[in-house]
Each structure stands twice: as C-alpha cells, then as structure tokens.
Amino acid sequence: MMRFVFAASLLGIMSVLAGSETVRSDDLLEGKFSTSTPVYKVHKGATLIAGKGDNGLFTSNGSGEITFRELPNVQKAHNDYTIVLKEANNEIIVSLRVMNDVIDLGKEGKLIAPIHIGKQWFYYWDRSGDGTSDNSGILNGGADFVSFDHLNALFNHDARGKVRREGINNLYRYGTINGIQLALPTSGTGKKDESSPSHAYTVDRLGKYSDLCAVWSASGFAEPTGWIANRYATATPSGLGYSALNLANGEMSEMIHYNTPYVALEVL
Secondary structure, three states: OOOEEEEEEEOOOEEOOOOOEEOOEEEEEOOOOOOOOOOEEOOOOOEEOOOOOOHHHEEEOOOOEEEEOOOOOOOOOEEEEEEEEEEOOEEEEEEEEEEEOOEEOHHHOEEEEEEEEOOEEEEEEEOOOOOOOOOOOOOHHHOOOOOHHHHHHHOOEOOOOOEOOOOOOOOOOEEEEOOEEEEOOOOOOOOOOOOOOOOEEEOOOOOOOOHHHHHHHHOOOOOOOOOOOOEEEEEEEEOOEEEEEEOOOOEEEEEOOOOOOEOEEEEO
C-alpha cells in the first residue's frame, strides 16, 4: 500500500466571514496511515460543517479526531485540502497538505525519504530511480549524484520565475521537473558565500540553521534515514564556484562546476 506523509497546518489568522476567523497551528503526522489515523484534532464542541470545503472527504469521531473517509490518491507531490469547522460562532478553516512519500520525476528519477523541517519538506534525489540511495537504478547511468552543470540548467530561476543564466546562487535556485516545483537548498548557515581559506570547514553544531544544515542538525548531525552519507550540493556560492555539505561529518567544502555531489531538494 502506498505510504503518505501528512502535514496539517492551519492558515494564518484573518477574517474570512462575519463572526468567523482562521487560526494558526502546525501539526505533523508521519508514517503509515489508515482511515482511522487522525489528521486533525478539533477543540471540544467543534464540528464539521456539511457542504463546506472538502468536508465530504472527512469524518469526525466522538473524540473530535478528523480522519479521511478513504485514503487519498496523490498523483504528484502533494494534495491540498480545506476542512471547515464550526466552533461557537466561528468558522475555523484548516489547511491540510498530504505529501506523497515517493515523487516521480520522470527521466530525472524519484524523490524519496522525505524529512520535514518547520514548514519545509526535503527529499533525497534518487536520480537512478531504484527507490533507494544505492545508485543501482536504470536511469542516469545508475547514479544518484549529479554535476553542478546539470543543476545550473535545472535550477536557474528565482522564486518569481526570473532566470539567471550565470548560475545558481542563494536567490536563483528554483526549478520545475515533471511538473513538480522544487528548490535546491542553500547551505543554511546564513552566509552569502561559503568560501574558506582551506576550502573546507566543519559547521558548528551549536548554531541555528535553515535548509541543508537544518536537515543535518534535525537528523542528529548525520544523514537522514534513507539518504546516503556523502556530500550534498547547496545553492550557496563559494570561491571555487559552489559549496557542498557532507552530511556524514558536517564538513562544508567548496566545489567546481563539474564536481558531482548528491542532492536534496525542497518540494514546494
């Protein structure tokens, strides 16, 4: 049975109808799901409003747990749903995103083994298409690693779609593969450039990070389960051209355009 990753998040506070509002929260449920697995827990007295949003796809039990009537079919990266609840005189709108555990990128392989950091979802890029990080599939010469030249050809847009032909950087790192909107993560250290005198340094484990360093930190300063222990490309430049983070030991190193790191991609 296909496995999904569920992320339930409520939209920002705003007025939507007279006497109603949406509220904000973040709940994450991961793993193997059945129709009895709750995707949201309502406050006492809150009820589903018939005919609103996607409410027909959900049911609420006596404990106030919202569950799917049938497990959803996710064809691409994710499905988005809206659940509308009545609580006292308010309507509460819940935004539910269902992430696909394996995302098909066509001839570019698959995205597998997702990890959730805050509101971001990062996947290992299985370019060989075997469903693992073993470099044993039939695509792309049986290899998951990729050159920065190829990354530059794919991820050369900013968040608004403007193209930069000079190469990837912290702003120009977005692209689309097989209809899936993706981003190459920055190093996550907050630096605009990862150059260092020795062309490599070890990231401080006590820092506060985002993007790829946040993945490393959240995984116990190692590669996430299902990912290979190796160097991963980042969009952050360096003196030699590009930077990469080794998830096995936290080493940030500089790379040139034809080096071939592994890749994690953020699914948008």
